[in-house]
Amino acid sequence: MSNTVRGAAIEVAALTKTYKSGDHQVEAVKGIDLRVEAGQTYGFLGPNGAGKSTTIEMLCTIRNPTSGSARVAGYDVVTQRDQVRRRIGLVFQQQTLDLQLTAEQNLRFHADLYGLGRADAERRIAEVLEMVALADRRSDVVMKFSGGMKRRLEIARGLVHAPQVLFLDEPTIGLDPQTRAAIWDYLHDLRQRTEITVFVTTHYMDEAEHCDRIAIMDHGEIAVEDTPEALKSSIGTDRIALRTDDDELAIARIRERLGVEAGVHEGQVTIAVPEGAQVVPRLFTELGVHIHSVTVTRPSLDDVFMTYTGRTIRDSEGPQGSVNPFAGRR
Ligand SMILES: Nc1ncnc2c1ncn2[C@@H]1O[C@H](COP(=O)(O)OP(=O)(O)OP(=O)(O)O)[C@@H](O)[C@H]1O
Numbered sequence: 001m002s003n004t005v006r007g008a009a010i011e012v013a014a015l016t017k018t019y020k021s022g023d024h025q026v027e028a029v030k031g032i033d034l035r036v037e038a039g040q041t042y043g044f045l046g047p048n049g050a051g052k053s054t055t056i057e058m059l060c061t062i063r064n065p066t067s068g069s070a071r072v073a074g075y076d077v078v079t080q081r082d083q084v085r086r087r088i089g090l091v092f093q094q095q096t097l098d099l100q101l102t103a104e105q106n107l108r109f110h111a112d113l114y115g116l117g118r119a120d121a122e123r124r125i126a127e128v129l130e131m132v133a134l135a136d137r138r139s140d141v142v143m144k145f146s147g148g149m150k151r152r153l154e155i156a157r158g159l160v161h162a163p164q165v166l167f168l169d170e171p172t173i174g175l176d177p178q179t180r181a182a183i184w185d186y187l188h189d190l191r192q193r194t195e196i197t198v199f200v201t202t203h204y205m206d207e208a209e210h211c212d213r214i215a216i217m218d219h220g221e222i223a224v225e226d227t228p229e230a231l232k233s234s235i236g237t238d239r240i241a242l243r244t245d246d247d248e249l250a251i252a253r254i255r256e257r258l259g260v261e262a263g264v265h266e267g268q269v270t271i272a273v274p275e276g277a278q279v280v281p282r283l284f285t286e287l288g289v290h291i292h293s294v295t296v297t298r299p300s301l302d303d304v305f306m307t308y309t310g311r312t313i314r315d316s317e318g319p320q321g322s323v324n325p326f327a328g329r330r
Contacts, residue, residue, distance in 0.1 A: 007037070007038060008035050008036065008037060008038065008071070009036050009038040009040070009072070009073060009164060009165050009197035010034060010035070010036035010042075010059060010070070010072050010199060011070070012033055012035070012055075012059070012068070012070045012071075013033055013068055013070075014031045014032075014033065014067065014068035015029055015032050015034075015058060015065050015067075015069065015070055016029050016030060016032075016066045016067045016068050017029040017051070017054050017055075017058060017063065017065055017066050027220055028051045028220055029054050029055055029065075030051075030220035032055065032068075032217070032222050033222070034215060034222065034225070036197060036199060036213075037197075038164070038195060038197050039191070039195045039197060040211075040212040040213060041187065041191060041197075041210060041211045041212050042197070042198065042200065042211060042212065042213055042214075043201075043202065043207075043213070043214040043215070044056070044200065044214075044215055045201065045202065045203075045208055045215070045216050045217070045305065046216055046217035046223075046309065047218060047309050047311055050217040050218050050219065050309075051217055051220040052169075052201050052217055055217070056167055056169055056199070058070060058077060059072055059077060059167065059199070060072075060077075060084075060088060060167055061077050061081045061084050064078060065077070065078065072084045072165055073087035073088065075087070086161070087163055087164045087165060088163050089158035089159055089160075089161065089163035089165070089166040089167065090158055090166075090167050090169075091155050091157075091158040091166070091167070091168045091169065092167075092169045093169050093170045093173060096154070097142050097150060097154060097157070098142065100141060100142075100143065101141065101142060102138065102139050102140060102141050103129065103134055103137055103138050103139070103140060103145075103156075104129070106142060106153065106157060107128065107153075107157055107160050108121060108125060110157045110160050110161070111124065111125065111160050111161065116161060124161070124162065125138075125160060128156040128159045128160055129156060131156065131159070131186060131189065131193075132156045133186070134149065134152055134153060134156065137149070146179075147174065147175060147179070148175050148176070148179030148182070148183075151171065151175060151179070152186065155168070155171065155183065155186065159190070159196075163196065164195075164197060165196070165197045165198075165199060166190075166196055166197070167199050167200075168198060168200040169200075170201055170202060170203065171183060171200065171202070172184075172202065172204065172207065180204065180207065184207060184210050187210070188210070205302045208228065208301050209228050209301060211228065212227065213225065213227055213228075214226065214228055214231060214301070216304070216305060216309065218308065218309045223308040223309060224304075224308050228301060231301065232298075232299045232300065232301065232303070232304060234304070235272075235299035235303050235307055236274065236299075237272040237274050237276075237299065237303075238272070238273060238275065238276030238296055238298055238299070239276070239297050239300075239303050240270070240271050240272075240273060240276050240279060240280065240283070240295070240296050241268040241269070241294070241297075242268060242269040242283065242291055242293070242294050243267075243268055243269075243292040244269055244287070244289045244290060244291050244292065245289050245290040245292070247264055247269050249287075249288070249289050250262070250269050250287050250289045250291075251263070251264075253286065253287045253288060254269070254271060254283075254287065257286045257287075258271075258273075258282065258286070260273060272303070272307075276296035276297075277296055280296065
């Protein structure tokens with residue numbers, strides 16, 4: 001099977017999904033448009049409940065759209081489901097390996113499902129095991145593997161049938177930083193060696209930096225879509241985070257004296273201003289509260305996320321959001 005798709009690997013137009021939940025309806029996806037070029041690594045971000053899983057499930061033909069259309073690897077996800085399925089690889093959050101089988105047996109089982117001939121299967125299995133640095137563990141039962149090794153094997157399995165588009169839903173969730181970094185190394189390597197398109201959801205903003213483009217979804221809509229660099233430049237402000245003796249008073253004074261809205265994020269009073277370093281002296285003279293520490297940072301993808309969703313990605317995992325210092329900037 002050729003690994004090359006010309007033009008768009010994923011094309012989505014006015015895609016919607018409405019769930020019926022008891023006597024009311026949930027509009028999980030509200031008419032989104034997306035285009036992912038072949039060969040790109042595309043990051044799909046958003047707070048919990050934004051509609052990411054629903055979207056990815058529609059793209060993978062697991063769920064039918066309510067309306068609109070989506071083409072993956074050139075085929076329609078509803079009317080050409082089998083063609084789509086043959087050309088995509090899936091690595092979802094749930095662990096789906098057979099722990100009693102060896103690494104190689106798990107991959108062979110998958111190769112059989114996709115109808116790969118014996119010679120092709122052997123070649124691909126050797127290649128993908130090499131790619132995720134598990135070649136020397138091919139004969140070990142998966143039960144003996146660490147969390148990171150299992151994840152790598154899941155990725156290898158998603159690649160056995162040489163898909164044109166690989167869908168990764170939170171591929172590094174719960175892994176330690178070294179293993180996360182290693183998995184991204186494998187993904188980069190994969191991109192160098194093949195023309196695969198990778199569509200990935202993540203809660204880790206540092207990982208989103210690896211993507212060629214990012215879409216941030218919120219409340220069933222695409223809030224913004226661009227390259228990581230362009231998104232960061234679009235913010236145009238620095239972020240100041242303060243530890244104080246009295247956050248409430250600090251927030252009130254910042255509003256009163258500086259005319260800026262502040263919020264508490266991850267335990268720090270946070271504001272967004274154009275030239276952060278120039279504002280710091282005023283904080284000390286005008287707030288009248290004891291300031292333990294101040295940090296000024298240039299815009300990061302965390303700030304981008306906060307600007308467009310009103311939450312940090314870590315806040316968004318909690319039960320409630322918090323005040324958005326970047327509010328009104330969209
Ligand atoms: N089977 C379902 N029936 C009814 N409502 C659903 C169903 N699946 C999801 N939803 C609702 O649709 C909305 C979007 O959910 P979805 O799981 O797609 O979001 P998400 O961005 O993937 O979130 P997470 O990061 O938590 O996985 C939510 O309001 C959710 O409660």
